[in-house]
Amino acid sequence: MPIKFRRLRRGLWLFIILLTLSPLTSPALAQINLPANDGLEYYHRLLQVSGIAGDHSSFTLRPVTPDSKISARHPWQANIYYDQPPLNFMPVDLGELNFYEPVWFQSYNTRLPRGTNDGAVWQGRGYNTAISAGFKTTYGPLHIQFRPQIGMAQNSEFDLGPYDPPMISASSQDYRGEASEFAYRDFRGSIDYVQRYGDETYSWADLGHSSVELRYYGFRIAYSNTPIWSGPAVHTSLHFGYSAPGFQHLYLGTYRPQKTPIGAFEWAYIFGGTHKSDYFDIDGEFPRRQSVNSLIVSYSPRFLNGLTLGAVRTFFHPFPSSFSEYRGQASKLFEAVVRAGLRSEDNPSGYDPDNQLASGFIRWILPEAGLEIYGEYGRNDHNVDFRDFRLQPNHHRAYSLGMIKTLVLPKNRFLGLNLEINQLEAMRTTITRGNNHLGGWYTHTQQVLGFTNRGQIMGTGYGPGMNMQMLKADLYDPAGRISIKLARIAYHNSRVDQYFRFIEEVNPADVEHSEVRNFEFLAGAEATAFLKYGIELTASLEQSFIFNHHNIRGNDITNTRLELILRKQIRGWKR
Numbered sequence: 001m002p003i004k005f006r007r008l009r010r011g012l013w014l015f016i017i018l019l020t021l022s023p024l025t026s027p028a029l030a031q032i033n034l035p036a037n038d039g040l041e042y043y044h045r046l047l048q049v050s051g052i053a054g055d056h057s058s059f060t061l062r063p064v065t066p067d068s069k070i071s072a073r074h075p076w077q078a079n080i081y082y083d084q085p086p087l088n089f090m091p092v093d094l095g096e097l098n099f100y101e102p103v104w105f106q107s108y109n110t111r112l113p114r115g116t117n118d119g120a121v122w123q124g125r126g127y128n129t130a131i132s133a134g135f136k137t138t139y140g141p142l143h144i145q146f147r148p149q150i151g152m153a154q155n156s157e158f159d160l161g162p163y164d165p166p167m168i169s170a171s172s173q174d175y176r177g178e179a180s181e182f183a184y185r186d187f188r189g190s191i192d193y194v195q196r197y198g199d200e201t202y203s204w205a206d207l208g209h210s211s212v213e214l215r216y217y218g219f220r221i222a223y224s225n226t227p228i229w230s231g232p233a234v235h236t237s238l239h240f241g242y243s244a245p246g247f248q249h250l251y252l253g254t255y256r257p258q259k260t261p262i263g264a265f266e267w268a269y270i271f272g273g274t275h276k277s278d279y280f281d282i283d284g285e286f287p288r289r290q291s292v293n294s295l296i297v298s299y300s301p302r303f304l305n306g307l308t309l310g311a312v313r314t315f316f317h318p319f320p321s322s323f324s325e326y327r328g329q330a331s332k333l334f335e336a337v338v339r340a341g342l343r344s345e346d347n348p349s350g351y352d353p354d355n356q357l358a359s360g361f362i363r364w365i366l367p368e369a370g371l372e373i374y375g376e377y378g379r380n381d382h383n384v385d386f387r388d389f390r391l392q393p394n395h396h397r398a399y400s401l402g403m404i405k406t407l408v409l410p411k412n413r414f415l416g417l418n419l420e421i422n423q424l425e426a427m428r429t430t431i432t433r434g435n436n437h438l439g440g441w442y443t444h445t446q447q448v449l450g451f452t453n454r455g456q457i458m459g460t461g462y463g464p465g466m467n468m469q470m471l472k473a474d475l476y477d478p479a480g481r482i483s484i485k486l487a488r489i490a491y492h493n494s495r496v497d498q499y500f501r502f503i504e505e506v507n508p509a510d511v512e513h514s515e516v517r518n519f520e521f522l523a524g525a526e527a528t529a530f531l532k533y534g535i536e537l538t539a540s541l542e543q544s545f546i547f548n549h550h551n552i553r554g555n556d557i558t559n560t561r562l563e564l565i566l567r568k569q570i571r572g573w574k575r
Contacts, residue, residue: 116461126154191450277455440465
């Protein structure tokens with residue numbers, strides 16, 4: 001690595017550490033963690049947008065630990081215990097021991113697997129269920145959280161499509177083999193996105209939201225399995241999200257905003273390994289783990305209240321076998337984004353056998369207007385040099401745009417409206433650059449497993465290269481919540497553009513590209529009710545209308561998904 005990049009890397013680390021240990025950082029308040037894939041996280045975000053909650057969390061690095069109490073009146077103040085310290089089941093001189101409320105998840109899909117932002121849960125066709133519980137113990141700065149999850153999916157049979165399983169080819173790992181019959185049929189075998197987990201009832205166990213960590217003045221170092229969400233989006237993340245099991249990782253960074261004279265910072269360095277599923281390749285010889293090195297940074301300037309700017313950069317490699325190999329992988333986070341200098345007589349294309357995802361995001365809240373706007377723009381590849389960047393700045397790009405509007409209503413109610421647009425379809429620049437494969441967001445030639453863990457995509461539950469428009473409305477009152485949503489989802493249009501010759505073969509008559517595009521209209525309703533005896537019940541109904549399933553004209557089907565989540569609230573236990 002050139003000397004200037006070494007100095008830049010060391011300078012960045014020093015800057016981050018100084019920010020973290022800044023004397024302007026306030027001491028810890030009584031804390032409530034807003035758990036991943038829990039409705040309370042979105043509720044608190046709406047409270048912040050409406051000006052009810054005054055904390056400075058950016059909601060671009062989640063799960064979130066709010067940095068202040070809620071003093072204003074809000075709909076769920078009688079049911080969600082923000083200000084009450086949890087009960088301690090251990091003598092004071094031995095630290096603290098608290099328990100998590102038990103949660104029972106159930107769902108049923110009539111025709112196809114459906115479900116998103118549900119962590120380790122896989123919602124197959126038929127009945128699905130999961131149970132989670134656990135405890136947290138603390139002693140000074142040491143926090144140990146054990147909150148596993150176990151579940152089962154009926155995993156009933158459904159049509160996997162008329163296409164043959166693809167061949168998996170990874171030149172960087174010297175592997176070539178055939179994909180499993182349950183693998184995603186993308187004609188290339190470039191993502192471990194499982195269609196069905198075998199042909200029998202599928203049972204699983206996961207560490208869930210478990211971690212061992214040290215906390216000090218907002219700084220956190222942890223070995224964790226908890227899912228992470230990066231960026232401001234609500235439904236689909238360009239990087240890390242809640243739609244896959246958490247992966248075991250080292251986390252070095254903050255757990256709440258760090259205040260400095262120029263503004264507040266949140267950041268995290270993450271190193272870990274995602275796992276291959278058991279349903280990707282037939283012979284099971286493809287390497288089971290890939291390494292993830294990621295740096296997430298967000299900044300909220302002091303001079304412009306409500307604004308957050310940030311970036312995420314993630315590299316994927318085969319899991320390192322030594323510390324020196326790991327160090328070489330991690331150092332790439334601090335290399336130039338544009339790969340100047342890679343072209344040579346031996347490498348005229350500037351080819352490099354790694355893959356990065358990089359994105360920048362913005363979030364701006366205006367509490368006086370009850371308004372939030374947000375966006376994220378990402379790239380799933382490098383430009384070779386600055387000339388290449390000028391010629392094709394949108395190569396393999398994706399973006400998300402969204403807004404939230406809150407309205408405070410009489411009788412201690414408020415309404416949250418959310419519109420989000422995700423555009424993840426691959427650009428045709430991939431073909432013009434000589435790769436002859438369009439692919440999709442979350443996939444890459446040199447990252448054969450894709451941005452997945454154990455067969456599920458981390459950032460979305462709707463597949464690689466999708467486009468989605470989602471409208472959601474939530475009405476909160478002291479008794480609970482009523483929610484409705486409408487969405488249109490287009491599934492992997494780039495697959496039609498590139499592999500149309502295979503799609504033509506399985507269609508019964510001559511078709512045009514536009515006639516076989518696979519898309520879905522989704523309508524859903526959900527309600528949360530606080531019942532007697534501390535019972536919190538969330539029930540939802542989603543109806544999907546799917547057109548041209550498997551890119552076959554007229555192959556239209558419907559799926560109904562029912563969901564029921566039962567939580568036993570126990571006063572003094574952690575949520």
